[in-house]
Amino acid sequence: MQETIGDTTYNWNDVTSKFADLCRHLPTGEVVRDRDFSLFEAMTALELMDPKMDGGMSIKNHFQEQKQGNRILTLKQLIDKQLLKITKFTPMELMHLFDQLLSTFHMWLDGHSLALTLFTCVYLHDVTIIDDYYLRTICFTFIKLIDYIRERILLKAGLFEEEDFSGTLTYNFPFYRDIIKDQTCLIDLKKSEDELNKRLRSLKHEADLNQLDINSTQQLIYRMKFLRLFYSLTLKFNEANEKTGEQTYLNSEEILKYLKQIDEMLQLIRPSHVIEDDTVSILYFITI
Known part of the structure; x- marks a missing residue:
């Protein structure tokens, strides 16, 4: 050339x-x-x-x-220019998005800024624009995880901003506390798992088997279950008594059960970059 x-x-x-x-x-x-x-x-x-x-x-x-x-476009402009999908995501695309979100979530827990980690995902700027049920469920769950860990763990633990930690600043991003309750995410995640399992069974019985679709759907199920278990585990750290409102003691056996199930899911999850698919080329994250 x-x-x-x-x-x-x-x-x-x-x-x-x-x-x-x-x-x-x-x-x-x-x-x-x-x-x-x-x-x-x-x-x-x-x-x-x-x-x-x-x-x-x-x-x-x-x-x-x-x-x-270098032009910065608004969410509406990205959608109008068809640079940002909001519906009909393939399992492969959802896997890539999930892995990117989990990676940035880990960076945030290490003390990096929300603006430079999770909120580089443009979908988290306004989750309500997403029409795809699976992606909306994933994004709302990550939003709830951020809000929960920040409000009930980081701030209560007495962490203060310093040079190497800026994980508690929210930059006025929405957290949808009035829209999404704790149990709503758990219900939606379980529903997503069930629907994906039905889809997987249907794919396996098709005459023209597509192994890539089967593998990517199975991997997406593992990820949804991992997220549901991790979210459930996080909720246990500030569970309150329904009658008295006092915080309950952690049940070590229950915590260990969740940790074991989470570890089992991690053993089954394959990195999305290993599964080849050249069709995933749409803008999802902002490059800093």
Whole structure:
């Protein structure tokens, strides 16, 4: 592929597919680096192809494209331009979204800002716009988890903002306390599991078996069950007596039962990037 920039013509070789194929052989969390590439060099390095860091991206030929790419669109504009789906998600797309949300949720628990973690997912900015039942259930549950952990655990534990922890700031994002109750998410998650199990049984009895659909639906069921169990476990940490209103003591056997079931689900869940599907290319998260 040839490209002319100024007076110079470049002959580019596309290594995307080869690079992606090699990345699939890396276990989750591992990186490849040169033996002489130190942490100091990593901290002082420039990120190529990032307009904020790579001066070469400001070349005249790329300026207009860069300007257009940096435009921030509202949710309504994203939907109108068909850059943001709100319905008819495939199990594969839901898996990718779930894994991204869980990853950013983990980062938030490590003390990073909500604005730079979970709320980089544009769907969490206004969950009510989502027509897809499964995604709406997932997003509402994560919203409730954020609100619950922040209000009933982080703030009550006496954590204060400091340099390495900014997990309690909400930036005026909505938490839908009047719309969604604690038990509503549990009911919706269980209903989602049941409907997905029916769909899975139907797929297995079709004459033209699609193994990718079967695998992705099964993996989505594992994720929904994991989320339901984790959410149920979280609720147990501030359960109150219905008559007196006083906080009840934790039942260690019940907690261990939940933890065991959660661990079983984690053993069954495969990372979504391992399951290949080139159709997932729609904007869901804001790049910071």
